Amino acid sequence: MKLETAIAANRFGLGAKPGELDKVDRNPRHWLLDQLQGPSRPAREIRDLPDSASVLVDIQDLRREQRATRSLEDDEPAPDFVQKYGRTVRRHYLEQTNARYRNAARTDYPFHERLVHFWSNHFAVSADKQPMPAIAGLYENEAIRPNVTGNFADLLIACEQHPAMITYLDNQRSIGPDSTLGRRASRFRSERTVGLNENLAREILELHTLGVDGGYTQDDVTSFARVITGWSVGGAAENGRFAEGTPGEFEFREIIHEPGAQRVLGKRYSQSGVDQGEAVLHDLALHPSTAKFLATKLARHFVADEPPAALVDELAATYLENGGELVPVYEALVNADAAWIELHSKYKSPHDFVISSLRAFDHVPDNGRFIVGALDLMGQTPFRPGSPAGWPDTAEHWGGADALYKRIEWSNTVARVVGSRVNPVDLGDAVLGPAFSASSRKAIGRAESNVQGMTLLLASPDFQRR
Amino acid sequence: MVNRRDILRAAGAGLVASSIPGLALASANTEARFVLVILRGAADGLAIAPAYGDGNYARVRGELALSSREINKLDGIFGLHPALADIHDQYRQRQALIVHAVASPYRERSHFDGQDVLENGAAGVGMLRDGWLNRAIAPLGGSLGNEVAIAMAQNTPLVLRGDNSVTSWAPSGLPDAEDSTIERLQDLYAGDEFFAMRLVQALDAQAIAEADTGMTQMNSRGNEAQQMQTMAAATARFLRAKDGPRIAVLEAGGWDTHANQGTTSGALANRFEGLDAGVRTLREELGGTWSKTVMAIVTEFGRTVAVNGTRGTDHGTGTAAILVGGAVAGGRVLADWPGLRNSDLHQGRDLRPTTDLRSVFKGVLAEHLQLPDAEMHTSVFPDSAAAPSMRGLINSA
Numbered sequence: 001m002k003l004e005t006a007i008a009a010n011r012f013g014l015g016a017k018p019g020e021l022d023k024v025d026r027n028p029r030h031w032l033l034d035q036l037q038g039p040s041r042p043a044r045e046i047r048d049l050p051d052s053a054s055v056l057v058d059i060q061d062l063r064r065e066q067r068a069t070r071s072l073e074d075d076e077p078a079p080d081f082v083q084k085y086g087r088t089v090r091r092h093y094l095e096q097t098n099a100r101y102r103n104a105a106r107t108d109y110p111f112h113e114r115l116v117h118f119w120s121n122h123f124a125v126s127a128d129k130q131p132m133p134a135i136a137g138l139y140e141n142e143a144i145r146p147n148v149t150g151n152f153a154d155l156l157i158a159c160e161q162h163p164a165m166i167t168y169l170d171n172q173r174s175i176g177p178d179s180t181l182g183r184r185a186s187r188f189r190s191e192r193t194v195g196l197n198e199n200l201a202r203e204i205l206e207l208h209t210l211g212v213d214g215g216y217t218q219d220d221v222t223s224f225a226r227v228i229t230g231w232s233v234g235g236a237a238e239n240g241r242f243a244e245g246t247p248g249e250f251e252f253r254e255i256i257h258e259p260g261a262q263r264v265l266g267k268r269y270s271q272s273g274v275d276q277g278e279a280v281l282h283d284l285a286l287h288p289s290t291a292k293f294l295a296t297k298l299a300r301h302f303v304a305d306e307p308p309a310a311l312v313d314e315l316a317a318t319y320l321e322n323g324g325e326l327v328p329v330y331e332a333l334v335n336a337d338a339a340w341i342e343l344h345s346k347y348k349s350p351h352d353f354v355i356s357s358l359r360a361f362d363h364v365p366d367n368g369r370f371i372v373g374a375l376d377l378m379g380q381t382p383f384r385p386g387s388p389a390g391w392p393d394t395a396e397h398w399g400g401a402d403a404l405y406k407r408i409e410w411s412n413t414v415a416r417v418v419g420s421r422v423n424p425v426d427l428g429d430a431v432l433g434p435a436f437s438a439s440s441r442k443a444i445g446r447a448e449s450n451v452q453g454m455t456l457l458l459a460s461p462d463f464q465r466r
Numbered sequence: 467m468v469n470r471r472d473i474l475r476a477a478g479a480g481l482v483a484s485s486i487p488g489l490a491l492a493s494a495n496t497e498a499r500f501v502l503v504i505l506r507g508a509a510d511g512l513a514i515a516p517a518y519g520d521g522n523y524a525r526v527r528g529e530l531a532l533s534s535r536e537i538n539k540l541d542g543i544f545g546l547h548p549a550l551a552d553i554h555d556q557y558r559q560r561q562a563l564i565v566h567a568v569a570s571p572y573r574e575r576s577h578f579d580g581q582d583v584l585e586n587g588a589a590g591v592g593m594l595r596d597g598w599l600n601r602a603i604a605p606l607g608g609s610l611g612n613e614v615a616i617a618m619a620q621n622t623p624l625v626l627r628g629d630n631s632v633t634s635w636a637p638s639g640l641p642d643a644e645d646s647t648i649e650r651l652q653d654l655y656a657g658d659e660f661f662a663m664r665l666v667q668a669l670d671a672q673a674i675a676e677a678d679t680g681m682t683q684m685n686s687r688g689n690e691a692q693q694m695q696t697m698a699a700a701t702a703r704f705l706r707a708k709d710g711p712r713i714a715v716l717e718a719g720g721w722d723t724h725a726n727q728g729t730t731s732g733a734l735a736n737r738f739e740g741l742d743a744g745v746r747t748l749r750e751e752l753g754g755t756w757s758k759t760v761m762a763i764v765t766e767f768g769r770t771v772a773v774n775g776t777r778g779t780d781h782g783t784g785t786a787a788i789l790v791g792g793a794v795a796g797g798r799v800l801a802d803w804p805g806l807r808n809s810d811l812h813q814g815r816d817l818r819p820t821t822d823l824r825s826v827f828k829g830v831l832a833e834h835l836q837l838p839d840a841e842m843h844t845s846v847f848p849d850s851a852a853a854p855s856m857r858g859l860i861n862s863a
Binding site for chain 2: 174408
């Protein structure tokens with residue numbers, strides 16, 4: 001069996017399922033490239049999830065119910081409401097998490113799926129801010145999944161116009177000072193401050209496109225924030241101007257949009273309405289800084305924490321030559337010899353570790369709690385990186401001492417449940433192939449029980465790296 | 467009492483040490499305790515310590531201004547947010563001080579770069595790959611398996627990463643692996659330094675946690691205030707353990723208040739409540755050890771002075787830092803106050819920083835942990851001659 005087979009299945013894929021390596025071994029690079037053809041093919045439980053608009057409407061109804069029943073003496077919401085709201089959000093969160101990891105545990109397109117997770121993390125919305133836990137998984141399926149093999153500009157626009165992103169980065173009520181509503185507010189000297197919120201604009205520049213050193217200034221942030229005033233969500237209020245639009249869907253609100261031309265990165269944008277923001281995003285997508293930033297992140301994810309500069313340059317050039325089309329970039333990555341030199345160049349994140357364990361065991365959890373519990377324990381709660389920067393992608397970050405200990409504890413717990421079914425040495429051969437070192441093989445073969453052998457296999461450096 | 471994990475740790479440390487030349491076994495040589503709390507997301511210094519006595523404060527803060535009746539007064543100019551009640555109590559007992567209009571040398575507005583500079587201790591982003599607190603602890607003794615510093619999380623934040631061995635700990639709900647499994651893993655890891663060292667470090671923390679019956683039952687459930695209290699209680703258990711770590715790092719997120727940050731109540735007030743509960747819990751759980759403790763509560767940068775369009779604040783520059791603990795020479799606000807008129811502000815929008823946060827850290831490291839001055843300006847905080855060590859932060863007693 002070829003070394004490339006282990007690299008393809010474990011570093012580019014999500015870890016081998018028993019039997020998968022034989023399939024990959026026929027032609028590892030083709031096996032990867034074939035997964036880029038055609039649309040995403042997620043499992044039924046992902047396709048069966050509700051859409052985010054309907055979930056947002058449910059949640060909004062709940063909030064309105066809360067306001068209506070709020071007691072007059074104190075401002076606290078009624079306890080039974082808090083419980084009901086929490087239960088609803090948690091149900092959605094567990095359902096989406098479960099669907100995501102069940103799909104990842106079984107899919108025959110693991111490279112494709114890894115790309116979905118990669119971009120979902122690049123455009124992270126974190127489930128520590130309401131109502132993100134109820135829609136983060138849906139956002140991944142609606143904004144990311146359909147666009148991972150398309151053009152980056154489309155992916156970018158789909159993400160920035162998704163209600164999850166708009167809400168997460170506070171853009172729905174960012175008001176242009178010279179917009180109709182902004183002028184009215186200042187004329188009436190309303191108590192409430194009316195104006196910009198630069199959160200989304202800044203993070204688009206810093207995290208989604210140019211990167212922090214990509215050559216923008218505070219003035220660019222502010223004018224870009226003006227450009228995307230009005231990018232909002234339908235039905236954002238019960239009545240009044242913010243109630244307009246299809247509830248839970250992207251809504252452009254002319255009434256709060258800053259009129260007139262804006263200058264971003266030295267270029268004047270005189271379009272009106274939503275076109276102005278889309279024009280900026282199109283230009284940002286094809287900016288050389290964006291190409292460099294995305295190429296670095298991809299190479300770091302798939303090749304090494306410190307990716308070779310030549311590879312990054314090659315990917316960035318490919319990206320620009322192809323007008324932001326993503327498949328040629330993935331192809332360049334797969335075809336780069338630098339990507340195949342080292343067998344174990346990455347320390348798995350907890351997310352990678354849990355998915356690859358499930359695949360190795362051929363075990364599909366039927367309860368989202370199991371996954372959330374495991375990843376929470378290891379410091380990577382699903383859809384909850386804690387900031388719009390997403391999860392880091394280096395061994396430096398994931399290499400905490402306690403984090404390794406938690407992996408050991410979890411391996412031991414899982415091995416007790418499923419460990420007696422299979423022989424750990426056979427399983428190591430089946431899922432690691434040529435990446436299973438002789439010393440690990442020997443140590444695991446000497447284990448005092450199947451359960452212990454399975455714990456050693458999962459906790460072994462061979463399995464913990466990809 | 468010697469426990470199981472202790473034995474495994476010692477054996478493992480021996481195993482690793484024999485493969486890495488020059489690795490000595492030693493415990494910490496200081497009794498001082500230092501807790502660094504990093505508030506991630508840029509906490510609003512003007513909400514932590516409102517400048518109620520500044521004639522421009524109410525005007526520039528608009529609907530987010532707190533009145534002099536709402537705050538807990540510190541002096542004629544500054545107050546503390548009412549949710550920081552325990553810290554205010556400590557202030558009155560001269561065990562807490564506020565440093566205002568403070569910032570790291572970072573002057574842009576990215577959280578992630580800001581945190582990088584706050585933690586790497588260099589003059590700029592990405593200039594160092596390890597943390598200032600890791601570099602600082604070299605003279606404090608400690609060794610692999612006897613770590614001087616602990617990160618209260620699964621993973622180690624940048625500020626503690628580096629050549630000096632540190633450990634980390636977070637609560638677990640899972641059963642412990644059998645001793646024989648750990649022993650076999652030590653063998654399996656013997657040829658792989660990355661894994662071998664981390665297992666020994668983890669076993670150090672496990673040995674302390676196991677010797678303390680309260681800790682094995684801890685879990686990470688509950689709301690944020692409860693989680694903060696759990697982690698503060700665990701921190702105290704580690705810091706008071708005999709031969710345990712002397713330095714701990716805690717992190718808390720959720721300070722990026724772009725929308726509806728609230729005043730006496732609301733999102734930010736809830737964070738303050740959690741933080742305050744954490745300080746109280748740490749103090750109570752530390753008992754007599756509190757008198758030897760300094761806790762520094764810091765954030766990557768501040769927020770805009772003016773309120774934005776969504777009743778929040780955007781990324782700014784100057785902010786406030788809190789020192790609290792029995793060893794703090796408190797009861798004071800240290801501020802070279804820049805003022806809040808538009809012309810006083812950094813780039814017309816942010817509180818202008820007048821104190822370098824590195825000066826505060828240097829003062830604590832020098833006077834509290836007795837670390838040598840010379841290294842402070844070179845290896846710990848390179849190129850920081852412009853940020854002299856702040857003196858008199860610590861009780862001389």
